[in-house]
Amino acid sequence: LADGxxxxxxxxxxCVIAETREQARRATRLAKVEYNELPFVTDIGVLDSSKDKLVxxxxxxxxxDAAAAIKA
Known part of the structure; x- marks a missing residue:
């Protein structure tokens, strides 16, 4: 999840945890999210691979089977 x-x-x-899909949908509508726009790149051709990293x-x-994968 995004951290700040x-x-x-x-x-x-x-994340939303609910007993029904309808409860989850109602809960998500209660979220209030505000964004501050930051500088961004629209052309990956201008990136410098020595300093620009993956997000x-x-x-x-x-x-x-997730349980089987943990045992491996």
Missing amino acids: KVQFFGQPIF TPPLTLRRG
Whole structure:
């Protein structure tokens, strides 16, 4: 989740736990989020690979048994 700074469109900013989907949807509508726009890059061709880094570390998503993956 974003920790004080949202770094990309679609980045999760909070979680909701509810007993039903409708309860979760209602809870998300209660969120009040304010953003301060920061400088941004629209062309990756201008980036310097020696100093400009990835926003987040690479992530691999897999389907399967999560419990089995922890044991491995």
